[in-house]
Amino acid sequence: MSESRAHIHIDKLTMAYGDFVIQRDLSFDINRGDIFVIMGGSGCGKSTLLKHMLGLITPAKGDIAFNGQSFFSAPPARQDEMRQGWGITYQTGGMFSAMTLAENVTLPLQLYTDFNRDQIAEVVAYKLALVGLDGYQDYYPSEVSGGMRKRAALARAIALDPEILFFDEPSAGLDPISSRLLDELIQQLQESTGATVVMVTHELPSIYGIATNSVYLDAHTRTMIGYGDPKHLRDHSNEPVVRQFLTRGLGAAEDSTA
Amino acid sequence: MSSSTAQIQLDLDNDHGAKLHFAGDWVEGSATPEYLDFRPQLLASAPNTLVLSGEGLGEWDSIFMAFLLQLCNDCRERDISIDSAALPASAHRLLQVATTVKPHKPPEEDSPPLLATLNPVAMLKGVAEGTRDSLAFMGEVTVALGRLAVGKANTRFSDFLTFCYQAGPNAFAIISLTSVLVGMILAYLGAVQLQQFGAEIYVADLVVIGMLREMGALMTAIVMAGRTGAAYAAQLGTMQTNEEVDAISTMGISPVEFLVVPRMLALVAMMPLLTIYANILGIVGGGIVAGGMGITPLQYINAGEAAIDSAHIFVGMLKSFVFAVLIAVAGCRSGINSGRSSAAVGQAATEAVVTAVVYLIIADAAINILFQQLGI
Numbered sequence: 025m026s027e028s029r030a031h032i033h034i035d036k037l038t039m040a041y042g043d044f045v046i047q048r049d050l051s052f053d054i055n056r057g058d059i060f061v062i063m064g065g066s067g068c069g070k071s072t073l074l075k076h077m078l079g080l081i082t083p084a085k086g087d088i089a090f091n092g093q094s095f096f097s098a099p100p101a102r103q104d105e106m107r108q109g110w111g112i113t114y115q116t117g118g119m120f121s122a123m124t125l126a127e128n129v130t131l132p133l134q135l136y137t138d139f140n141r142d143q144i145a146e147v148v149a150y151k152l153a154l155v156g157l158d159g160y161q162d163y164y165p166s167e168v169s170g171g172m173r174k175r176a177a178l179a180r181a182i183a184l185d186p187e188i189l190f191f192d193e194p195s196a197g198l199d200p201i202s203s204r205l206l207d208e209l210i211q212q213l214q215e216s217t218g219a220t221v222v223m224v225t226h227e228l229p230s231i232y233g234i235a236t237n238s239v240y241l242d243a244h245t246r247t248m249i250g251y252g253d254p255k256h257l258r259d260h261s262n263e264p265v266v267r268q269f270l271t272r273g274l275g276a277a278e279d280s281t282a
Numbered sequence: 283m284s285s286s287t288a289q290i291q292l293d294l295d296n297d298h299g300a301k302l303h304f305a306g307d308w309v310e311g312s313a314t315p316e317y318l319d320f321r322p323q324l325l326a327s328a329p330n331t332l333v334l335s336g337e338g339l340g341e342w343d344s345i346f347m348a349f350l351l352q353l354c355n356d357c358r359e360r361d362i363s364i365d366s367a368a369l370p371a372s373a374h375r376l377l378q379v380a381t382t383v384k385p386h387k388p389p390e391e392d393s394p395p396l397l398a399t400l401n402p403v404a405m406l407k408g409v410a411e412g413t414r415d416s417l418a419f420m421g422e423v424t425v426a427l428g429r430l431a432v433g434k435a436n437t438r439f440s441d442f443l444t445f446c447y448q449a450g451p452n453a454f455a456i457i458s459l460t461s462v463l464v465g466m467i468l469a470y471l472g473a474v475q476l477q478q479f480g481a482e483i484y485v486a487d488l489v490v491i492g493m494l495r496e497m498g499a500l501m502t503a504i505v506m507a508g509r510t511g512a513a514y515a516a517q518l519g520t521m522q523t524n525e526e527v528d529a530i531s532t533m534g535i536s537p538v539e540f541l542v543v544p545r546m547l548a549l550v551a552m553m554p555l556l557t558i559y560a561n562i563l564g565i566v567g568g569g570i571v572a573g574g575m576g577i578t579p580l581q582y583i584n585a586g587e588a589a590i591d592s593a594h595i596f597v598g599m600l601k602s603f604v605f606a607v608l609i610a611v612a613g614c615r616s617g618i619n620s621g622r623s624s625a626a627v628g629q630a631a632t633e634a635v636v637t638a639v640v641y642l643i644i645a646d647a648a649i650n651i652l653f654q655q656l657g658i
Contacts, residue, residue, distance in 0.1 A: 143345060146345070
C-alpha cells in the first residue's frame with residue numbers, strides 16, 4: 025500500500041473552551057495498528073482531546089486528519105461516513121439501559137448493514153462471543169456486572185468491524201483481574217482485526233501491558249511533553265514529570281534536579 | 283479481484299475425519315450458505331475431527347465468523363474436535379478468542395400456564411399486596427410527619443420552598459388555560475338545557491357551584507398529577523438510578539423525610555391555592571359564555587354571588603387537600619420504588635400518573651357520595 029503509516033494525524037491542535045486554552049500546539053501521528061494511549065494527570069484535557077478526535081468538539085485551531093483527510097473541513101455527510109469506521113466505548117459504558125445487550129449490539133448493524141434478521145442475530149452472537157458474553161443476549165445492562173457491561177460496550181463498538189477503536193478509560197472501576205482480561209481482549213482484537221486503538225487511560229499496568237505508543241499531556245505547560253513508547257519514556261524522557269507519572273512518583277526523588 | 287459466490291464443501295475421509303472447504307467471498311450483501319442448512323449434512327456424516335480449510339476463501343467479514351462460531355459451538359457439544367489452523371491467520375485468531383468462553387446458558391424459567399395468570403386468588407393477593415405497600419408507605423410518611431412536628435426530621439426548609447415554587451407559580455399558565463376553558467365548557471353544557479326553560483340566568487349558579495365543588499379541584503388535580511406527580515416520580519427514579527437514594531440512607535437520613543416530605547408538603551400547600559385561582563378563572567370563563575347569551579356581567583355577578591355558599595367552598599378545598607396528598611403519594615412512591623435503568627424511570631413516571639388519576643377519581647366519587655349522604 026502506498027499510503028503513509030499515519031492513520032490519524034493531529035496537526036497543531038489547540039483546544040479551548042471560550043478563551044480558556046486547555047492544550048495548545050499538539051502535533052503527533054497515530055500509526056495504523058497502534059495501541060495508542062493518551063495519558064496525563066487529572067484535568068489535563070485527555071478526555072477533551074478524545075472528544076476532539078471523535079468530532080464532538082470543534083478545535084479552536086489546527087486540524088485532525090484521518091487517512092490524510094481532514095475531518096473538520098469535510099462536509100457533514102462525509103464526516104458521518106468516516107464515523108462509521110469508528111468504534112467507541114464511553115467512560116461509563118454508554119449502553120442503552122432500556123435495551124438488552126443483544127439489542128444494543130444489533131442497533132448499529134440494523135442501521136448500517138444489509139444483513140437480514142437471522143444474519144444479524146448470528147453476527148450479534150459472534151460479537152458477544154468475542155467478548156465472552158455469548159448467551160447473555162437477553163440480559164439488560166443493569167442485570168450484568170460492571171466488567172461485563174464494559175465488555176458488552178466493547179462488543180457494540182466492534183459491531184461494524186471498525187478500523188479505529190476509541191476507548192475512554194476502558195478499565196476504570198474494574199478489579200485488577202477483570203482489568204487485565206479486558207486489556208488482553210483489546211490486544212487480541214487489535215491483533216486479529218488490525219484496527220488502530222486509541223485509548224485514554226491512566227492505569228499504568230494497561231499502559232505498560234498493551235500500549236505501543238503514547239502521548240503525555242501536561243496540565244501545567246498546557247501542551248504535550250512526551251511522545252513515544254511509554255516504556256521508553258519512563259526510562260529516557262527528558263521531562264521529570266513524565267518519568268514521575270510513569271513510575272507513580274517514585275522515580276521523582278533522585279531525578280528532581282534533572 | 284472478481285467476486286465469487288461463497289461455497290462450502292464437506293469431504294469425508296475413511297478414518298472418521300472430515301475436511302470442510304470454504305471458498306468464495308463471505309461478505310455482507312453476498313449470498314452466503316446458512317449454517318442451519320449445512321448442519322444436517324454435518325450431523326449425518328458424524329466425524330470425530332473436522333479440519334477447516336480456507337484455501338479458496340476470498341474476502342470475508344463477520345458473517346463468515348458467525349458461521350464458524352455456530353459450527354464450533356455445535357461441534358463442541360458433540361465432541362467433534364476442530365482444527366482451524368488452515369484458515370486465514372486472523373480468522374483462526376478471532377475464532378480462538380470467540381470460543382475461549384463457553385456460551386452462557388440462561389436459567390430456564392417456566393412461564394406459568396395461561397390459566398394461572400387468571401387465577402382470581404392470585405389476582406386478589408396481588409391487589410392486597412399493592413394496597414399493603416401503599417399503606418406501608420403512607421405509614422412511613424405519617425411517621426416522618428410526626429418527627430417533623432416535634433422538630434426531629436431531616437427535612438430542609440429550602441427544599442420545601444423550591445418545590446413550592448415548582449408546584450405553584452410555575453403551574454399558573456397551564457392552570458389558567460385549563461380552568462378558563464373548563465368554565466366555558468360548563469356554561470355551554472348548561473346553557474343548552476336552561477335555554478329551553480328560559481332560565482339562562484341559572485348558568486351563573488351552574489358554573490359557580492360546578493367550579494367550586496367539583497371541577498376546580500378535579501381539573502387542577504389532574505393537571506398537577508400529569509405535571510408535578512410525574513416530575514416527582516422521574517426525579518426520585520433518577521436519584522434511585524444514580525444511587526443518590528442509597529447515599530442518603532447511608533448518611534443516616536430517612537429518604538422519606540428528606541425527599542418525600544418536602545415534596546408532599548409543597549403540593550399540599552400549593553394545591554388549595556391553585557384551586558382557588560382555578561375557581562376564579564373558571565367563573566370568569568363561564569361569564570364570557572354567559573355574556574354571549576345576552577346576560578349582562580352585572581346579572582351574572584349577582585346571580586353567581588347568590589350561589590356561593592361556604593359549604594361549596596369547604597368541599598372544594600377539602601377535595602384539593604386530599605387530592606394533593608394522593609398525587610404526592612402516588613408520584614413519590616413510584617419514584618422511590620423505581621428500578622435502576624432509564625426504562626424503569628419512564629415506567630415509574632407512567633405509573634405515577636396512572637395511579638394518581640385512578641386515586642383521584644375514586645376519592646372524588648367517595649367524597650361526593652359521603653357529602654350527599656350527609657346532606658352538605
